Amino acid sequence: MDKLMHLKTAEVEKSSHLDYFNIAISVDCVIFGYDKKELEILLIKSDLEEFEGLWSLLGDLIKPDEDIESAPYRVLKERTGLDDVFLEQVYTFGSLNRHPSGRVITTAYYSLIDVNHHKLQLTENEVHWHKVADIKKLAFDHKLIMDTCLQRLRQQVMEKPIIFNLLPEKFSLRELQDLYQAILGVQLDRRNFRKKIALKDWLVDLHEMEDNVPHRPGKLYKVKSDLKPKSTRKKKVVRSRLDMV
Amino acid sequence: MDKLMHLKTAEVEKSSHLDYFNIAISVDCVIFGYDKKELEILLIKSDLEEFEGLWSLLGDLIKPDEDIESAPYRVLKERTGLDDVFLEQVYTFGSLNRHPSGRVITTAYYSLIDVNHHKLQLTENEVHWHKVADIKKLAFDHKLIMDTCLQRLRQQVMEKPIIFNLLPEKFSLRELQDLYQAILGVQLDRRNFRKKIALKDWLVDLHEMEDNVPHRPGKLYKVKSDLKPKSTRKKKVVRSRLDMV
């Protein structure tokens, strides 16, 4: 409220490149994928001297003429070719020394992508998938950002029907359970899992069967079509129960 | 990652006042208080022409040499004289046209203050408490920010022992229930409420009684002392149950 807040447009123009604009702002994307029963994220090799050999999140500075929410969509489009992705803002990180080259505050988003069915056009060959479980260290504060996003993902996945962004159109309950286990990092009881999912009432039975499995095939399901908004921007409000009321 | 991300320190210095710094970044504080069974927030009169007569949140631009988290503490200290307050980051708002005077991205924090027992030193007389329920419109996108913070507060208050930041040291279950009702905007059954609170195991029975009430006095409680970190920065992790595990 103090400074810019009280200025009229003309004054802002005048003072543009002074004190108030000494901070750059970026977005960083924690792009989750799922492959071979493992949760993965998409990383790019850092080319800062300080972080030689380390990987970092995909991100970019926000342009002066784009909404903050558009920035992560743009980053994903530029890096992967995808543009109908699930994205959700998580937290904004702004420690003084988080970026060695200057003052950069960054807003973290996480994204969920079905790796096997949207073929990514990885524009740079320095971009690769990494198993989340194997990641010990990243450039900048990106490990902290990743952990924060993973924590949020774990919350959300229990409450809202977003997990289906990581799966193909048709899937078996087994595949769904494997994915939950990969995200939550725990083993689940199959019978209780099925009851829980049934209770949530997110699925439609397709009356089709798996094939290409070396054992008894399971039924296939898809997510109910009214639960499938990809992006946060047009998200349907699914009220969580206020359990004290 | 594109631009600044790849620059070495010297290059950043050189390019400082160019494209990358055309966005200002601020924090805005949704400061919740509780008085006479109503949830309130602290607002300041907007002095932008565009928002003549409207109220706005307390905020300020982030200084190039302060952590993002320090900024809302500074704002609160400057505006209210308080410095041991509960603050939590909620969301970052950055629509292109949210600020009429220029491009400003803002990170919203909410704060909980016991109005009656920490006397605020309101440095400006344009700063006042307003009942949340009465607020229809605010300057900028501050109504959206307030609503987002209120929604987060409602979530958190069920999960974590933060509500006590709005109450005096000693309180009765009746006062606690009234406060929950004010925040959640619903009526609660007294017996079920007490059971629920007992279950959470947040309180210590002080074996003292209310006085100055025109009816049978209730017992007084305080929050368990190990549950009282005021700020997010040193917050104790209270694991929420992963109910599928």
Add this chain to the structure above:
DNA sequence: ATAGCAATGTGTTTTTAGTACATATTTGTA
């Protein structure tokens, strides 16, 4: 003093959700 008011303080029942656990069935394969 005492009747009435306005609270506090407690307990039971029903329903729903979570947890632990076992058996029969189906398909592919050796």
Add this chain to the structure above:
DNA sequence: TACAAATATGTACTAAAAACACATTGCTAT
């Protein structure tokens, strides 16, 4: 045709949420 590896399903126990009623305490007005 027996076996391996899944799917599919049900029951009993426990915990929590929700709905609901009665006795008690302290103040106050008559």
